[in-house]
Amino acid sequence: MLEPLVPPATIGMLGGGQLGRYALMAASAMGYRTIVLDPDPTAPAAVHANQHLVAPYDDPTALARLAAECDVITTEFENPPADALNLLAATTRVAPGSDAVAIAQDRILEKRFLADHGFPVGPFIALDETSDSPNDGHEHEHDARLAKIVSHGAVVKSARMGYDGKGQHRVSSVPMMHEAVDAMGGVAVVVESLLDLRTELSVLVARTVDGHIKTWPVAENMHVDGILDVSVVPARVDAALKARSVEMATAIAKALRYVGVLAVEIFVVADQHGEDTLLVNELAPRPHNSGHWTLDASVTSQFEQQVRAVCGVGLADTAMTAPAVAMVNLLGDLWFSAGAGTAPVEPNWASVLADPAATLHLYGKSEPRPARKMGHVTVTAATPDAAEQRARQLRMALSRPIQTS
């Protein structure tokens, strides 16, 4: 049994983006000491850490310092080098473990893990040097399957390092697919059937090393250009579908022997009888953008729960504190509502701040860039529809000129 780590124990964080920022805020509010490793001197989490190690994620000196000074180390992004996690794990508690992170950071391993454990995934073909080898006597079968998937419309996704829809190309023929793979530099990819999505859901699961699990109400997610745009909770789908989503996400966390907060992204599609059915899209081995609402409308946020889970101190209540909540992301585009190429203009925050049901979150990123996540707004309301409508209205008002009298 691992000892629970109580304050003032030291928590290390690989990655200093907005997810790390909120986790470190939660940790320091609880009295933990924190150290963040991020090569960017302006990393959003740095101002909330007791120490910021400005170094690459594989820097031996920085890793040695983290290992020596931290009681437990966690991460906020899916791409920490596996070697770094293994090095840290040799002497220090690391959660989630490198096995689980290695699976979640590689779409090919992730899809195979899910399929091998009986979790439903959409039709896909992995193209890398080890998979579906064209020299195994099944070339013809393989090529025919690939042609079939691609001809109905497919998405080519780089196996590693993709996020916010980066590293993805839609294709409708085999030559187009090869072009897309070449454009990505010949990296390993998965080719997925382009699905007709009825809706998208996500489930956040927190699990401790001794197997305690908590989940939050299911979120309904809307994406624009591959980037999360709006999340609404509770999701407006049938209760049985939500129950199945939670069951599936919980089973995935158990199968991975996951420790920390795991996000499971789920597609809802029609089965051959026209009924709603679930497919797992992908896993994120960390708190997730679709769980940001928990900061404002849950007894315990996903970030506090991450701290609790990795420290093994017991998980807290995940009940909602409002009947419904919606979250809208604020991308850097908002600063450029006058048009591309113009100088960035600070959005009119006063309108959001004037609404008592809304909460404004800005991540402290110095430079707004199109498609860059700069912050989000959450709104609580009596119903999911009302919350969504108000959140969208408030975001629209942000790009209106500030009234000067």
Ligand SMILES: Nc1ncnc2c1ncn2[C@@H]1O[C@H](COP(=O)(O)OP(=O)(O)OP(=O)(O)O)[C@@H](O)[C@H]1O
């Ligand atoms: N096979 C598919 N069929 C239909 N839509 C898809 C498919 N794959 C992805 N999408 C759409 O693109 C979005 C982003 O895809 P995905 O989750 O794979 O990308 P990502 O870059 O890892 O994004 P993130 O890390 O922000 O979740 C999905 O949420 C969905 O809206």
Ligand SMILES: [Mg+2]
């Ligand atoms: Mg995704």
